[in-house]
Amino acid sequence: MSSPSRRPTSADVAARAGVSRATVSMVLNGRVEGTVAVATQQRVLAAAAELGYTRSALAISLKERRSRTIGLITDEIATSPFAGRMARAASMVAARHDHLVITVDLSLRDHTVEDAARLLAERQVDGLLYATMGRMRGPLPVVPPGIPLVLANHEPVPPGADERGEGAELPPTFVPDDYGGARRAARRLIETGHRRIAMLSGDDRSVAVLEREAGFRDELADAGLEPRMVKAGWQIDDGYRAAARLFAGEDPPTGVFCIRDRVAAGVLQAAAAAGISVPGDLSVIGFDDEDFFAERLVPKLTTIALPHEEMGRRAMAALFARLEGEAAGDDAGLVVVDCPLVERESVGMARGR
Template sequence: MSPAPRRPTSSDVAARAGVSRATVSMVLNDRVEGTVASATRDRVLAAAAELGYARSAIALSLRDRRTRTIGLITDRIATSPWAGPMTRAASQEAAAHGQMVIEVDLSLREASLADAMRLLAERQVDGLVYATMGRARIRLPASTFGLPLVLLDCEEYTAAGADASADDRDRTPVPAFVPADLEGARRATRHLIGLGHERIAMLSGGDRQPATLEREQGYRTAMTEAGLAPRLVPAGWQMDDGFRAASRLLAHGQAPTALFCIRDRVAAGALHAAALAGVDVPGRLSVVGFDDEDFFAAALTPPLTTIALPHEEMGRAAVRALLDLIEGGEERAAVPSAPVVVPCALVERATTGLVPA
């Protein structure tokens, strides 16, 4: 048994360059300032490059007690295909500020949120983002191990009124960024109403998740504002759920002329049901989705009109807020006292048209 390949140390660099370890340290930490001859400096740098010697970012950053690393806690595993754009934007924003992101998947470790925070605090991150991959209300642990925290796609559950404990009332609110689910659904429905549709059904998730409730509420509001009767159909969140619900609706005489679907995946199933039933989209049936999922909404036939989740904006905003907290503390960052609701735009493609005559 041979030992594991040993990582080069500064002593190895010193030996190869024929200088002391102190000299290596001075050169590699850019603390040269005329104390090390230029030729010596070049020799040290060459030796370091030849040996593949990497300085320890952790050791270096101990000077200002910052590691330039952000901890990202997610629940990716349960919902993987939709995690992409939000965490990607967060990582991009972090990279643009010279920060690295360390991710811990909460559902993966079957650990509590407090456990994940502790794990990352041990790894000396400068701050934490907790991102759920579907809108959620959460309870935060009592301590964040002294680390600033920002919430992404979730918000703190706070007991209201008489039920509120002293803790709930006193604690500084944690910044949170959530999508405008309600307003987005209202926008989708108003788009259909603007095209003359009156029999507009909503294929919903059929559950009590925050996104479901808000999107249903947005749909109901738009319908009621226009003097139209809402028709909520519990379907589910997957393609086959949308297929089954739309197939049933299209089989009846008083079929809707438009469907607002809780998600692009559900809309895809509805489009397939329409194709099998010989119902032309958008000639006889208009369909609107929600999400604007990457590589999906635009690749359907016809390309799907939908409401875009502002995943990129949310990811970037959360990281910027966290960096403000890390740099300046709570006062300077002007922590928002309520969740920041990020707008959702309508993306008009080819599945919506004028109501059939």
């Protein structure tokens, strides 16, 4: 078996172009203003292209004392369609700063966040972004000293609430406004004349469930309405079964707010099976605005959007602000990002049933 051909060096480019290695370095690093003639620049670039020469990222990082890489630690968002917008937006910001993103997906490895942080630190990443698929509260991740950290969807417990003690500085942390989003959904149903309104919630005590239930209850209480809470679950079949029971009972709701778009899809199926028109007889609002899902339901689902793209963009921008020593401004500490209402076709004015 033949050995692979030798990788070309800057000396090879210099010899091919008939210039010094210093000239090659200036041209390939963009430091040519007033120093290298245009014809010489073109000769160097042509020689590099002919030889297939690429600069050494290792050599550049040693010189700049930066690796131009960012570590992204996730618990599924990189491999899941549900929150991929967050990772994509973060990567786009990194690319604008001429950085690559190295991802460690904890769902594919038997690693803790701390293990992943050490692994990425060994690869000399410039900073770390820890982003979870679902909103979480927990201890502040421990990362190697000297590496800036930003969090997305993971809300660290307040200083002094765990073994880390009081006075720990919290990194920039970006979470969705689940509470405000639920209030917005309930308000939309109230604005369209609905008074019998139910919420199909999750069957656990996650942060999203607690925040969305609280927002729904508070908005209905402010309107003088009694909230109707149903512990359904998180999947399409959970929504179907819970909605079917509601529709068969006394005083069925004319408006339903769902913990998740997939639960809302089950409500739409149950309504169709019961001969209930949406949005003619029943209005339905979901939560998530899941890619390639909510807008493809029949009718297209009105929902509250999780701001994954904005969270990813702002989190990565905050990380670069820390790397560059800039003031964090409004993106310091805990940042609660708005969850907007996305109007489609599943909400209409209430009418008697």
